[in-house]
Amino acid sequence: GESVGLHLPTLSVQEGDNSIINCAYSNSASDYFIWYKQESGKGPQFIIDIRSNMDKRQGQRVTVLLNKTVKHLSLQIAATQPGDSAVYFCAENNAGNMLTFGGGTRLMVKP
Amino acid sequence: GAVVSQHPSRVICKSGTSVKIECRSLDFQATTMFWYRQFPKQSLMLMATSNEGSKATYEQGVEKDKFLINHASLTLSTLTVTSAHPEDSSFYICSARFISGNTIYFGEGSWLTVV
Numbered sequence: 720g721e722s723v724g725l726h727l728p729t730l731s732v733q734e735g736d737n738s739i740i741n742c743a744y745s746n747s748a749s750d751y752f753i754w755y756k757q758e759s760g761k762g763p764q765f766i767i768d769i770r771s772n773m774d775k776r777q778g779q780r781v782t783v784l785l786n787k788t789v790k791h792l793s794l795q796i797a798a799t800q801p802g803d804s805a806v807y808f809c810a811e812n813n814a815g816n817m818l819t820f821g822g823g824t825r826l827m828v829k830p
Numbered sequence: 831g832a833v834v835s836q837h838p839s840r841v842i843c844k845s846g847t848s849v850k851i852e853c854r855s856l857d858f859q860a861t862t863m864f865w866y867r868q869f870p871k872q873s874l875m876l877m878a879t880s881n882e883g884s885k886a887t888y889e890q891g892v893e894k895d896k897f898l899i900n901h902a903s904l905t906l907s908t909l910t911v912t913s914a915h916p917e918d919s920s921f922y923i924c925s926a927r928f929i930s931g932n933t934i935y936f937g938e939g940s941w942l943t944v945v
Contacts, residue, residue: 727871727872727873751932753933753934755936760921760939760941761938761939762834762836762923762925762936762937762938762939763874763923763925763936764936765933765934765935765936768932768933808873808874810934812932817876817879818864818876818925818934819876820873820874820876821873822873823872823873
């Protein structure tokens with residue numbers, strides 16, 4: 720259930736543009752997925768979740784898409800704001816009820 | 831949303847001493863709590879899973895005698911770093927799962943610096 724320590728890839732977007740953060744998960748038996756936002760020096764903050772019986776879920780300014788065929792998860796942020804700058808992690812809940820994190824993506828919003 | 835509180839948020843200790851970090855679920859009961867360690871610019875690394883009333887399950891490579899975990903109630907889990915060394919300096923984060931359901935919420939993390 721542990722994640723692998725990796726140097727984080729960075730996505731740089733202009734304020735007001737839409738952001739798309741991608742995540743590939745590993746376990747085809749995973750039935751629940753969560754996106755977290757982590758600001759510097761703070762714990763992860765829940766953003767949105769999706770169950771495996773869905774392929775899309777929308778929240779406020781955020782949309783999560785799930786493609787089980789290719790085991791791919793994405794987070795779309797509409798009209799990205801400076802306050803959205805953070806590291807974003809996807810997490811999968813597998814059959815053993817363990818939460819496994821992806822490596823994370825750093826989102827930088829340029830004013 | 832649900833609140834998970836960690837204390838202390840920052841602690842500095844001397845080499846060889848032990849430090850206890852608390853993780854509390856403030857407005858819900860959690861049968862399962864998780865402890866993570868995070869190095870700068872890296873993802874969260876699961877250290878152990880803490881189940882109320884039973885022994886914690888440690889991930890491979892994590893020394894259970896060094897990182898003591900106690901989950902004495904449905905709202906409190908503690909991580910004690912024993913005989914701390916400078917290499918134990920890190921950001922430690924706990925999370926808690928609702929007693930029913932899958933959603934997991936995280937604490938704000940605890941910065942440990944061992945000097």
